[in-house]
Amino acid sequence: MTDYSSVIPAKARIQGDRAPAAAPCSSQGQALDPRFRGGDDVKERHTKPVYDEQALPATRVRGYWQSVFYRLQHDPVTLFFAAIVVLIVLAAVCAPLIAPFDPYKESIVGRLKPFGWRGHPLGTDELGRDMLSRLIYGGRVSLLMGVVPVLVASLIGGMLGVVGGFLGGRANTAIMRTMDVFYAFPSVLLAVAIAGAMGGGMTNGMLALTLVFVPPMCRVAETATTQIRALGFIEAARASGARTTTIIRYHVLGNVLGPVFIYASSLVSVSILLASGLSFLGLGVRPPVPDWGLMLSTLRQSIYVVPFVCALPGFAIFITSICCNLVSDGLRAAMDVRM
Amino acid sequence: MIRYVLRRILYAIPIAFGVSVVCFSLVYIAPGDPLQTVMPPDATAETIAIVKHAYGFDKPLPVQFLIWLGRVVTGDFGMSIATRRPVFLEVSEALANTALLAMFAVPLAFFTGYVMGAVAGSFAGRWVDRVVTGAAVVGVSLPNYWLGIVLVIVFAVEYMLLPATGMGPNGSTAFNLLQWSNVQFLILPVVTLAMIPIGILARTTRAAVAEVRNQDFVQTLRAKGLSEWAVTRHVLKNAMPQVLAVMGLQFGYLLGGSILVETVFTWPGSGFLLSKAIINRDVPVLQGTILALSLVFVATNFVVDLLQSPIDPRIRRA
Numbered sequence: 001m002t003d004y005s006s007v008i009p010a011k012a013r014i015q016g017d018r019a020p021a022a023a024p025c026s027s028q029g030q031a032l033d034p035r036f037r038g039g040d041d042v043k044e045r046h047t048k049p050v051y052d053e054q055a056l057p058a059t060r061v062r063g064y065w066q067s068v069f070y071r072l073q074h075d076p077v078t079l080f081f082a083a084i085v086v087l088i089v090l091a092a093v094c095a096p097l098i099a100p101f102d103p104y105k106e107s108i109v110g111r112l113k114p115f116g117w118r119g120h121p122l123g124t125d126e127l128g129r130d131m132l133s134r135l136i137y138g139g140r141v142s143l144l145m146g147v148v149p150v151l152v153a154s155l156i157g158g159m160l161g162v163v164g165g166f167l168g169g170r171a172n173t174a175i176m177r178t179m180d181v182f183y184a185f186p187s188v189l190l191a192v193a194i195a196g197a198m199g200g201g202m203t204n205g206m207l208a209l210t211l212v213f214v215p216p217m218c219r220v221a222e223t224a225t226t227q228i229r230a231l232g233f234i235e236a237a238r239a240s241g242a243r244t245t246t247i248i249r250y251h252v253l254g255n256v257l258g259p260v261f262i263y264a265s266s267l268v269s270v271s272i273l274l275a276s277g278l279s280f281l282g283l284g285v286r287p288p289v290p291d292w293g294l295m296l297s298t299l300r301q302s303i304y305v306v307p308f309v310c311a312l313p314g315f316a317i318f319i320t321s322i323c324c325n326l327v328s329d330g331l332r333a334a335m336d337v338r339m
Numbered sequence: 340m341i342r343y344v345l346r347r348i349l350y351a352i353p354i355a356f357g358v359s360v361v362c363f364s365l366v367y368i369a370p371g372d373p374l375q376t377v378m379p380p381d382a383t384a385e386t387i388a389i390v391k392h393a394y395g396f397d398k399p400l401p402v403q404f405l406i407w408l409g410r411v412v413t414g415d416f417g418m419s420i421a422t423r424r425p426v427f428l429e430v431s432e433a434l435a436n437t438a439l440l441a442m443f444a445v446p447l448a449f450f451t452g453y454v455m456g457a458v459a460g461s462f463a464g465r466w467v468d469r470v471v472t473g474a475a476v477v478g479v480s481l482p483n484y485w486l487g488i489v490l491v492i493v494f495a496v497e498y499m500l501l502p503a504t505g506m507g508p509n510g511s512t513a514f515n516l517l518q519w520s521n522v523q524f525l526i527l528p529v530v531t532l533a534m535i536p537i538g539i540l541a542r543t544t545r546a547a548v549a550e551v552r553n554q555d556f557v558q559t560l561r562a563k564g565l566s567e568w569a570v571t572r573h574v575l576k577n578a579m580p581q582v583l584a585v586m587g588l589q590f591g592y593l594l595g596g597s598i599l600v601e602t603v604f605t606w607p608g609s610g611f612l613l614s615k616a617i618i619n620r621d622v623p624v625l626q627g628t629i630l631a632l633s634l635v636f637v638a639t640n641f642v643v644d645l646l647q648s649p650i651d652p653r654i655r656r657a
Contacts (some may be wrong), residue, residue, distance in 0.1 A: 181361060283613050
């Protein structure tokens with residue numbers, strides 16, 4: 001019995017091909033790319049004795065995505081933090097439904113009050129606005145500024161990287177050397193410089209962050225594409241008459257999306273930190289719009305009055321960022337992507 | 340080796356050139372006319388034309404760029420709009436203050452991060468590894484501007500052990516490293532600044548060490564009868580190139596990324612200067628600071644590349 005699962009590209013295996021036997025075979029053929037191994041989950045292999053499995057009738061080998069989900073299901077830490085991320089996103093989306101107060105309603109008597117003051121569970125800010133409501137609403141801007149730049153940058157950077165990596169030669173050199181110039185700026189500095197020069201505001205902030213994330217995204221996509229391009233199945237596809245667009249669409253993209261997706265997921269946390277940093281410097285949204293970075297910056301003057309209330313927006317940024325990081329780590333492990 | 344150094348220099352020049360192009364264009368991505376901030380709002384079209392001519396804004400962009408580059412190379416960064424002082428002076432003073440922070444933050448971050456990562460990587464999967472990995476994720480996810488505020492709340496507001504902001508008593512900026520009254524101002528910014536690099540470095544080192552330990556040659560070393568300590572030395576040496584590359588990047592981030600931390604602690608460094616320049620819409624200062632910081636970053640990466648070659652001779656041939 002020979003196992004062909006290691007030879008068939010992951011993309012083809014997702015459809016679910018019937019291999020002659022299950023786990024022991026796939027462990028014989030160790031492909032260079034770990035993602036070409038389907039369904040050979042180490043944990044599962046060790047739970048059953050080998051002879052028992054050989055006696056089993058032919059079973060369906062788990063496809064790549066199925067094994068990813070299998071691993072995710074057995075990773076309670078990632079699931080837990082993913083649940084928190086979902087909760088934060090839901091809270092931001094449904095803000096008008098769950099916020100106990102109007103986030104813009106000011107009160108002269110109720111300024112800078114501690115936790116639990118007159119039904120304000122998290123106190124009030126320097127204009128007497130309810131902190132809990134502002135934190136819930138603030139998630140909208142902060143999450144939007146954290147996610148949109150990463151999405152746009154993955155599209156642009158990923159496309160540039162795939163095209164450059166696939167074409168190679170001068171076109172690739174031109175693209176990558178241009179990216180190198182932007183690499184020469186520390187990311188915070190570049191974001192601040194662009195947003196600062198353009199005069200701040202939410203759109204400019206997102207634009208600046210997008211520009212910051214395009215070069216690393218492009219590099220990840222380029223590296224993955226260059227590696228894939230050298231593999232045999234690309235040549236096989238070309239030999240069998242596939243057009244370049246077909247090869248890129250089916251064979252390259254299918255294999256580059258993994259690393260790009262994982263890298264993008266790891267950027268979300270960075271982006272949230274940077275976006276809030278821009279708002280903190282006054283380069284994000286303008287007051288009175290609630291935003292975690294901006295709230296932190298305006299409440300900074302009041303740390304002598306209600307220190308813990310002032311630290312809350314930063315705590316929200318921290319929790320969101322760490323949960324995104326841990327989910328990204330979990331996804332990376334489940335998808336077995338190495339960069 | 341000399342050929343390698345020359346090649347790296349040749350490689351750094353176009354990057355430095357590209358960086359200056361980006362810095363130059365910062366003025367032009369600003370909305371409106373670059374002269375808007377210096378001109379009175381009721382200036383006539385004629386006056387505007389005269390001023391434009393005087394500043395060279397009526398020339399084509401490439402010519403303007405070359406004139407600007409010529410001035411920058413000779414150290415003339417123009418005048419600050421806010422203070423009317425030469426930008427070069429402002430930036431160099433601020434850079435010195437940032438360097439003072441970096442001087443302490445860099446060793447702290449590199450040493451702590453490296454040791455944490457090396458220990459975790461050597462005991463991958465054990466409880467030490469879990470603790471370090473968890474701590475590193477916290478370090479990476481911490482908004483350092485928030486950490487700064489929290490540290491101020493704890494150490495300056497609640498316990499009153501350390502000063503909250505500034506660089507010296509009564510707002511003085513003359514710094515003396517031998518006096519506690521000065522040094523105490525350093526502690527909180529340095530710790531805050533070091534936190535993210537510690538996390539990043541610990542993660543990188545852990546990954547590199549754990550990966551190298553899985554390679555076949557480690558097994559061979561053990562089979563040869565080397566002590567565990569000697570094996571670890573080999574592993575650490577082989578993990579070094581990756582770690583060094585990240586250290587170079589982090590050094591640059593410590594200089595450039597200090598903008599938020601310096602703003603929190605009102606430390607009069609380059610980052611604070613930058614945030615002041617943004618508030619005042621002081622484009623020459625913005626441009627000068629960013630150019631200076633990114634050139635430092637380019638230079639750091641160049642030095643790191645040179646350091647890589649004795650550690651990993653293969654890259655000389657690449």
